[in-house]
Amino acid sequence: MTVKGLSMASPSLKELTEQHKTRFILALFVDLNGKPCAKLVPVEAVDQLIEEGVGFAGYAAGAMGQEPKDPDIMAMPDASSFTPVPFIREGLAIVHCDPHVEGRPWGYAPRVILKDMIAKAAEKGYEPQLGAEVEYFLLKKDAEGRLVTADDGDNHAQPCYDARGVTRMFGHLSEISEAMNALGWGNYANDHEDGNGQFEQNFHYDEALITADRVVTLRYLITMIAEKRGMIATFMPKPFADRTGTGLHFHISLTSQGKPIFPGGSAPEVPDAHGLGLSEDAYHFVGGLLEHANALQALLAPTVNSYKRTGAVATTSGASWAPRTATYGGNDRTHYIRVPDAHRVELRGGDGAANPYLAASALIGAGLDGIEKKRDPGTPGDGREHEPCLPLTLVDAVEALEADQTILNVLNTVDPGVGRYYNNLKREEFHQYHAQVTEWEIQRYLTAV
Template structure:
């Protein structure tokens, strides 16, 4: 996204005839929130004083007796919204306490900003770069609901091989056959093109897009790497564009990790590297062209992976994806080229500037401010403590016999297990004040409540399995 000063934002408002300004921020769980003010209410003072709002109405934030909060727009994030009329300018905000004047600790953008600052304080590097590959589905119809006497979901897609409601029954994509046939099998190419065009116009550089492995309109749009906070901002914008373009076409986009029980889920493979000045710190002469620093970073991520998945894979549904056999990496190993390992070292280029690692277990239901910060903090811990990642594992993990799998640690099999792991292993997240115990306890309590809600609700499949027992 282009960078603006407050004065340049005001000039843009005038030049473009902007009538409204939309101020946006994320709640702790990754839901983009907004409030809108007439453009004539925006002045240079807005960037200093911000706008007040009721923080008690935001999930996971203030209690009603201390509800007042301040949203201060970041002028560097300004863009004209492509979906809203009359013309509206959007800015992402930082959240402040109006009494103390200090940043609000549950503002997850603040966590990401502190993570970037902490990296510099350690002297390890100046910038951490992230390149997420957020996958999603585009459905033609979606229905779901629960009540005291029912529970159901139903999705439909013109591509789905099971579908009989659309006339083009000759071109269907079977399970796991969506990577990546041309139209007319691929029925969402035009929609993805439109998404990419809009993202590009908004300053988000797209490297490619394609149909993904699953049937029923699974897609991926890859955006170019950027620094932690900036890339997190872009990921919110990415999801906003994807959902709104789909809606414009009468369709529904979702980033849920697992929608179809017999097909691949949607992940967010995350490319990650650390630089110091112009030097890529992950390039070296070790395994797969990695440096010792990169291997220690891998060691840290593998050591803490069972805890950080509570942040990178934060839903009950996330663990329906993290099962063997659907390209989801569940074993904590690293390897060059091997997509069955939790961490892969891409080998497309021999350039030191392209050297990075790919953390393959996250999904896009995560709050990117927290997910990327957790990955960085685990890597820093590995580098500082010289954590050995062990030997690489270049075999296909999915096809190994049980005796060979025994020595490879595994990711948690449920959100409850992940939360328990986070509760036991979070000291590395507290370094430099990046995360706070208060924020992590909020997260743990909220996620336990989600687990309990699912635990108390019978699944429709249970009736099929057990009703006549």
């Protein structure tokens, strides 16, 4: 199982490898785009891994804020994240790492950013808790090389929760479920989602860093186990124009010294301002999320393709399930922020491309800003006709992020250059996309005039 909350008396990384008969460690971190980067370290080199880390050329690894001339990134293992994965390869374990450069935590590393934001929350007396709903498609290529649903029988107009679709994918879903439960994550549901070929697998919430690590690990497990069965697992937000897109919904709450602070009623003299059972601090937290929603989308929906999901008006199933305006309400899945009960809020703007470390960092920063500034979220309910739309494209979201100092400060929490670097990265991504000539343009413009 994943080893969490290691104390001085907890097993060392070396002891953990011995306990679990580990032969190789996948020393892993993700770049700003969420790409998993790793080296396979034999257990014979575990002492060196602990003392020195393992080196990477940061520019080659991906979006890590480096140029070819820069010194190595050293991935330093976090023993508390030790995750044996014998169901992928016998004797294999994953250890999430914190990238360092010249002996200091590297500010462009998403996990380093999240750890710093958690530390800042602790200074204010809060412990962020996070749950995540991981959605994905299972696909294959047909004889012509086109991407199609992996299950040929999964072709109904409304496939969501279809018992037959889940049963036909029983082998894949059960293997993922058993892996999560073997790791102690508490998988409690596995279902067919709203698009043909789309699934979701859930695990219990935990501390923000633990949940973010688990999202990265789960994506890896899903991808590798799908490949073993000849399928392609994708977390792409909108792989099909006519199907529901893939979300990554986050459930957020705060504790203070282990005590939940979101439920209202603990102070009878403080009335429930908006009738959803939340505390005053929780409403202010929601107010912060709403205030910074447009900038948040640059991190929650970080690709060109993301805005095909949030901009969708209809799908073959009849609904897009993606919010288009920054509203909140009760147990209503059409809002940007849903309040299913008094213990948490669900933010539904994130998609499958979101980097869980950056997303969690930004949500913490926005929510705490709301508490600090006592932001009122306004009246819950519909109100969409009075709300501006969320960003329509990636470049719109980048512009919103550039104008939002609070969320920029989240990215810059360790290094002041990260926000500018991230915005440039995403703006260039949009420009590369915009430079392509698509079949749609050919059909529309070839003989238009």
